[in-house]
Amino acid sequence: MIKKYTKCRFCNDNSLEINYKNVDLLKQFISDIGKILPRKVTKVCLKHQRKLSTEIKRAREIALLPFVSDFYK
Ligand SMILES: [Zn+2]
Numbered sequence: 001m002i003k004k005y006t007k008c009r010f011c012n013d014n015s016l017e018i019n020y021k022n023v024d025l026l027k028q029f030i031s032d033i034g035k036i037l038p039r040k041v042t043k044v045c046l047k048h049q050r051k052l053s054t055e056i057k058r059a060r061e062i063a064l065l066p067f068v069s070d071f072y073k
Pocket of ligand 1: 044
């Protein structure tokens with residue numbers, strides 16, 4: 001089939017590193033209110049989506065990214 005559409009942007013570009021310190025990158029995968037965007041929106045593969053959510057949660061813990069709600073603070 002059309003192979004390039006099945007691959008996510010992280011699979012296509014090895015220079016993109018999913019890291020909690022890479023806030024600018026992580027911000028592209030959260031919504032305006034700070035929720036992690038679903039895979040059908042981001043087109044990221046399952047492996048990288050898991051990694052993304054782990055790193056986003058880590059970034060939230062050290063306050064690099066906002067929580068969904070202030071309730072949890
Ligand atoms: Zn991937």
